[in-house]
Amino acid sequence: MWRQWLDHATRQDSDREIARKAGLTHSTVSRWRNAGTAPAEGIIRIARAYAADPIDALVSAGIITEDDLMNGGLRNAVRHAPTAYLTEELHERVTTGRLHGGFGELRRMFRAWSTR
Template sequence: MSERMERFLEWRNSVAGGDSERAIAARMGIGNNRVGRHLRESDPPVAETVIDFARAYGVNPVDGLVAAGLIAESEALRAAAHAPLRSASHMQLLEELVRREKERLRSAAAEQEEAADPALQKRKRWRRDSTIAEGLLS
């Protein structure tokens, strides 16, 4: 059995909560032979059946497609990011760009200030070390 198939079966079993193939098939409204062929024996599993299975259990079908190796996680994330970006107004996009640029400039200025002031570096290091120590003691 391939590593991809093992990953998918682990996802399938976590979603189904120990249901048998017969119980899965009943929940999906299909024959249990199809469940076995499409969700256990087929490598990779059949996309349509993965989607039907996920919907029958009320989980996101994209997670199943990723677990089955039918799409990459990066593809799923990229697709999820596109819709909000497309629906954002030009002003919202510009405001986000300005916010990011201000954040980048503040970060760069803080790094320059820290590099120019060894005493500041020492204070920051002391603050970080005391925070770690407090965490260990509590």
């Protein structure tokens, strides 16, 4: 999966171009591509060089899992996210139909929160 992420995020740039943009050597990028993975630091460097989400890159490489995100990182991020950001995201999900369960789910969530 990491190779697929790499090709997509870099728009199938050559290993030389990836290395140049990420400040790595060509041989390092080639070695990582052939191995099908890279160390977390390298993955993050490439993601940042291409303005890609480093978390998605780490998940694609199997370094962190979706469960890791849900159990720690995501909940923590939501706790610390500005209210305006959360409100915008909720509005976007409601207006585009991406809120699974619709307003019924939203009402259930608010009821659950209010009983805490």
